[in-house]
Amino acid sequence: MSPPPIRFADIAAETPTRDGLAARYAELNALLDRGGAAARAEALARWDRLRRALETWSALVRLRFAQATDDPAARAARAYADALAPVATGHEVALKRRLLADPDRAGLEAATGGHAPRLWEMDVTTFDPAIAAELEEEARLSARYTELLASARFAIGGATVNLAGLAPFAEDPDRGTRHDAERLRWDFFAANGAELDALYDALVRLRHRMARTLGYATYAPLGYRRMRRTDYGPEEVARYRDEVAERVVPLVARLLEARRRAQGWDRLRFWDEALVDPEGNPKPVGDHDALVAQARALFDRLHPRLGAFFRLMEEGGFLDLRNRPGKAGGGFCTAFPTHGVPFVFANFTGTHHDVGVLTHEMGHAFEMGHAFQCWESRDQPLLDLLWPTMEAAEIHSMGLEFLVHPHIGLLVGEDAAERFRRMHLVASLAFLPYAACVDHFQHEVYAHPDATPGERHAIWRRLERRYMPWTDYGDLAHPAKGGRWQAKHHIYDAPFYYIDYALALCCAMQLWARAARWTPMWRCAGAAGRRRSGRWRGRRGWSRPSPPARSPGWCARRRRRSRPPDPGGREARRHGATASMGDCPGRRLLLGLAGGSGCRRCGSRPTRRRSSGARPSGLRCGRPPRNGSRRAATGAATPFCAGPRSASRTSAPASCSAGAGRTACAHRAGAAARGDVGGHRAAAGRGARLRGVRRLRLGRVGRAGVERPVRL
Known part of the structure; x- marks a missing residue:
């Protein structure tokens, strides 16, 4: 280029x-x-x-x-x-x-x-x-919300910071510092709670009035049309939320409980959730300039084409990444269609979020190197085709967050690379219930536009108990009474634009798992918004983010003829779920968190077949029940292990060998996710088998090691 x-x-x-x-x-x-x-x-x-x-x-x-x-x-x-x-x-x-x-x-x-x-x-x-x-009034109210949050100032740690600047203190290894940061944050929202409630009440009533004027019963169908969602509606999203509540919430609860025990806390408080890594969340190397320089090296390593694009943005002044007073919070990617060049806006605070926002927004900017949403697509004949709809656009941004894993040591240091990969995956899984809660809250609010602010707070508390039952706010009164949603700007200025992240995250994980199969993805270059998201996902061999009721599974639409050559032989082709994972610790971690991977043909997980000797050999397909458990003779459900089996094959093994054959042990990987590498507790169970993760078909990703550059 x-x-x-x-x-x-x-x-x-x-x-x-x-x-x-x-x-x-x-x-x-x-x-x-x-x-x-x-x-x-x-x-x-x-x-x-x-x-x-x-x-x-x-x-x-x-x-x-x-x-x-x-x-x-x-x-x-x-x-x-x-x-x-x-x-x-x-x-x-x-x-x-x-x-x-x-x-x-x-x-x-x-x-x-x-x-x-x-x-x-x-x-x-x-x-x-x-x-x-x-519409003009809606924009004015949204701008007022942005101004209000940007005006926040806090004195902490000998410095004066804005909301974004609280992030390093909210992740500090010292529990008291984290509590102080959250107390300052929520004291600000409590002090401005009346205005925030009034702003949102005005927005809800105004949007309901617009919907009625246009002939809709409520704002929800109008909101979906404003988001240009042509493939799905509120009913499909509701089924997806149910899946998250049924399958992901128990898994995240177990991960948080393991973290509490590992840290020795009596209770897991809200200010503890941000500290994902027991050793302290990995931080980016150096300051703003050092991180940008390392990002340049990272994109060069991914592909020279991506490195050249990053240099265009850096040298052209299309990056605004420093945090400063008066600057709006968050991050985004915008574009200038007359020139076809994107602009990345962010607030670096010296935390791991800097790495996440940079890779996320660069994913929007050059759409993971497959179809630069702003650059590679600049010659599309119509403006409508430059960007996909948002649930599709977020696949590329969230996908790049995972695809940089092999080289993440450049941004956080090689000694912290594995810890960052683990933290990112655990945080991504924990994000799904929160995203479902934000989306469900908005559906409830717009279904009852005449609700009072107090009733809206009660709605949030009720939904929070369903999607995040572990949340304990302690002495933080404002979020405890149901005011946490006021910190999410999407709720104010982009209604119903949040479930897109959760849908895209499931697809991004699939993209990560298929990272060795870049050739068909690269042929998407320049496609951008030419097809609706469901159509081009299907054409490119991607799975749906949520299985419809009529579908036998996630991979019903994939194109069999696009399978890459498998040198592992017939048995490996049929049952290569973990046999060709290589030594990528991130993929082993995903296997552990998800309770094992599936057979290519039927989706069930592999077990080890015993030969006449004592050592297990051969890989075959096991078909555990849908709830991810096997039944012992007593009828009790016990966790299913994807690793070497004990003689009875009805319960988790007494011991695990992570190096047995080429099959990673779900117990060892799950224990590693909890920071307990010596523990062999089962990582599977009813909640662990999220379909979006279980159907990733990890055996299709090739044999690339951690440090192997991604092939485009």
Whole structure:
């Protein structure tokens, strides 16, 4: 890749006006009035150039506001953009309606592709000029929430920090320091709780009013359409949440209980959950400059093409990673479609979150090296096709977080690399119940738009008991009464945009497990938003993030002909679930946490076949019950072990040999995840066998070792 030299300082966009937009769209309609395929093609091209210019201007305005929320000029520009957005949307939706009404649908799809018109069909049902004022007010309220959180200041450890700056103290090995950090955080939310409740109450009622104006019973269906979800709806998401509650919550509870025992705590408090590693969470090497330099080396090692892209962003000034007063919290990736270059925004705080946010947002920026959402896709014919919908876009960002595992020592130090991989996986699993809770909370809130703030807090407490029953806030009064949700900005400014992370995380884990199969994934380059997420996941051999009721399993849609050569012979091809995992500790850890992997053909986990001698030999397929247990003679359920079996094969083995054959022992890997490498407790059980993890087919990942560069 030889990108042209470009710098962020050189990117400029003309500020649009209402009259200017009206004139430009009048020209487009006049061009369509001529009729014919040529006129339509010319109108589409001009329209796309106009939309790219507007999107670039809007991205610049919103980025500059996030960089300095206390700058009056940035605030004024953001307010102007919020006021102009409904006007631009009105013109855009009117043109989409006209294009969709064209009787020559085949000609339209030939010019735009089949996916863009389907997205437009969603868009035209989400806007009407009658709700323009509500949209402007919604943006204003969301901006006020951002300003309020960015104004927070805390004195701790001899320094004054913002909300993001509390992170190092919230992960400090000293329990008292962690408690102080959380107390300061939640004292701020308690002090501003009334305003936060008022902001959200206004947003909920406003969104419900918009939904009723557009003909919807509640906001939920409108929210799904605004997210452009063409493949699934609230019912499918509800089934997914049930799966998380049934299968993931017990697993996370066991992991947290093991952590409590390992640390010797009497109870696991809320301020203890952030300390995932008993030795202290691994931190990035050096300061901002050192981490960026090491990231440059990491992407070079992954692939020269990715390294060159990272250099383009670094040298062009498309990275804003330092934390500073007045800067909005969190991280995001935005883009400037007129130039096709992304921008990564983050707040480095000296914690492992710096590594996570950098790799996550770079995954958005260059979509894991397969299809740079902003760079590689810049030549797509329509703006609609530059980005996938969000549940698909998050696969690439979360996937890159896993794909850098073999080289993570460059960012955290080789001595802490294995601890970081373990911490990242455990934290990822623990994230799923929280994401389900955030999503369920929003469905409940918008189903009852007239609820009082107190009733909304009660809803959160009830759902928290279902998805995170281990949470103990101690003396933190504000989250204890149900106010934890106020810290999640998605709930305020991006309704229903959170379950996307959980869905994408399951797919990202599958991508990680298939890390050796880069060739078919690389052919996705430039695809970006051309297909709806379910379609291109299926075409590329990916599993669905949640199995539908009619499906026999996660891999019902995979393309068998895309299997790579297996040098292990017929038995290895049929039962290679762990036989070709190589020595990657992250994959062994996943096997341990998930209670074993599955047979390629039937999905059940392998057991060891005994020969006439005392040592186990041969790998065969065992079919444990659906709940992940085997029944002893007494009928009691006992954990199922994926490692060497005892003679009875009805219970966990008395001893385990992690090196037996090429099969990793689930007991040893699960114990390692708990920091107890000598323990042989079973890691399987009813809650451990999350389908999204159990069906990863880890035997398909090849024999790459930890330090082997990812092949593209």
